[in-house]
Amino acid sequence: MSCSIIEPNEPVDIGPSVPSTRRTGESTFAELTTIATGGPVRELVRATTEEEIVDAVRDADENGIDVLVLGGGSNLLVSDQGFEGRVVIDTRNQIDQLQISGCGGAILRGTAGTPWDEFVNVSISQGWNGIEAMSGIPGSLGATPVQNVGAYGQEVSETIYSVRIYDREKKKRTDMVPSELGLSYRNSKLKESTAEWGATGRWVVLSVTYQLGLATNSTPIAYKQLADALGVDVGQRVPTVDLRAAVLDLRRSKGMVLDDSDRDTYSLGSFFTNPIVTEDRIPEGAPKYAHGDLFKTSAAWLIDHAGCAKGFGGELTDGRATLSTKHTLALTNRGGASTGDILTLARQVRSRVHDAFGIELVNEPVILGEAL
Incomplete structure (x- = not known):
């Protein structure tokens, strides 16, 4: 069997990333989280490169400063007293197509600050499947392996290829493969390490690489509510664009798609x-x-x-x-x-x-x- 290799496209740069904020200021966590609560931010670093992220975290560690690497703010509840350490936001928003082949599918890497739903939408528009049922989830790409994000029968553990991280203990950058991440239901080694390391765990996510199928139809539908909404049986496939639309409708009906008026x-x-x-x-x-x-x-x-x-x-x-x-x-x-x-x-x-x-x-x- 031969595998066709498709030359990767140019990087998909979808503009500077911003957290899922509710207001324009950045003085409190109420402005940086989707629930719009939380006290003051003492120091804020808006990083535009991987080097700036690593430097900000390394400097905080060397000077005994607590550090929080913040994504979309959609999974964080901060006390009304705020956070006395350094908050680092990854503003990068880029997707690179590393390899596309008839056998291996599409292997693509996104910076940690890339909004997750934009990553999903790009993959669907390019004719790739495997994450379409997770449409509409707020937050950043870098958070997906930390939480082992999932919805409507899909989890990112099924499609993650590798995660580029900065290891705060070893003070170096490296890649972790799924078997090293300890992915389980809404959990991972990345998340568990916060018990020892504080607000941000030992491993800071810098980018995430996914391996997706080359198909404009979805993976088999595993969730009955979603199948019912599409008028098909569990186990059937539908066009990924149709599945995305159905997922977004279901999420809106539950108040799970950000809308400032709701x-x-x-x-x-x-x-x-x-x-x-x-x-x-x-x-x-x-x-x-x-x-x-x-x-x-x-x-x-x-x-x-x-x-x-x-x-x-x-x-x-x-x-x-x-x-x-x-x-x-x-x-x-x-x-x-x-x-x-x-x-x-x-x-x-x-x-x-x-x-x-x-x-x-x-x-x-x-x-x-x-x-x-």
């Missing part, structure tokens, strides 16, 4: 991960999906059936923070909410679920300067 989108997406437990702990009637030797159930179902319906929680914060009116997994800033308000609501939801079902919900966003 307060339900002033959130961090799904605030709790779906619990993974033994089968006997799943309540009667709750969804369950095999996950190795255990089972995954729906955090949204648990929240709703514990008495926390859509829009719940306004009485706790004088209406400043509630569950989304569209989706019980999102905690939203209705206007003027503090991080303290969001945490008050999160603790109440978690407590009710634990009291009702004996299951402890775990937060998906990173919480900085506070504890749930």
Whole structure:
């Protein structure tokens, strides 16, 4: 069997990247995060090259300064006291096509600051598949391996080829392959290392390389809600452009596509991960999906059936923070909410679920300067 090699195109430069900000200033995390809460930023570095990122992080480490490398701000809840260290934002926004072949597919690399949804859209427009079901997820490309981002039956662990990182312990740049990343459900070694290293873990993501299929049809649809929206059966394929449109419609219906006019989108997406437990702990009637030797159930179902319906929680914060009116997994800033308000609501939801079902919900966003 012979494999045709297609000459890679010129790099796709889609302009300077900016975080998913809500306002034009940059003096507080309220201006740098999608939930629009959080205290002051003491020092901000907007890096335009890989060298500037590495220099900013290395200098902070050598001088005992805490450092936070910030992506799109869509998965970070910062205390109302802010962050006393250095915040580094990767403003680079470029995609390089490294290799395209009939056997190996498309191998493409994006800088960490590239907005994830732009990366997805470019791949679909070029006729590549494998990440189309993750359309509309806010945040940056560099965050995808940290969280092992996934949606509607796809996870980035299925298509990541390598991750270029700066190793803060060894003080050098290198590449990590999937087997070194420890990717699991919404987790990775990159994320786990924050327990020891602080706001940003040992490995700072500089760029991510993906290997995608050469196809204008999607990978087999694995999620029933998405299949139903497209009018097909689970396991079928549809044009990737149609799948993207359906995913974006579903996400909008849940307030999961950023829209400054919609307060339900002033959130961090799904605030709790779906619990993974033994089968006997799943309540009667709750969804369950095999996950190795255990089972995954729906955090949204648990929240709703514990008495926390859509829009719940306004009485706790004088209406400043509630569950989304569209989706019980999102905690939203209705206007003027503090991080303290969001945490008050999160603790109440978690407590009710634990009291009702004996299951402890775990937060998906990173919480900085506070504890749930």
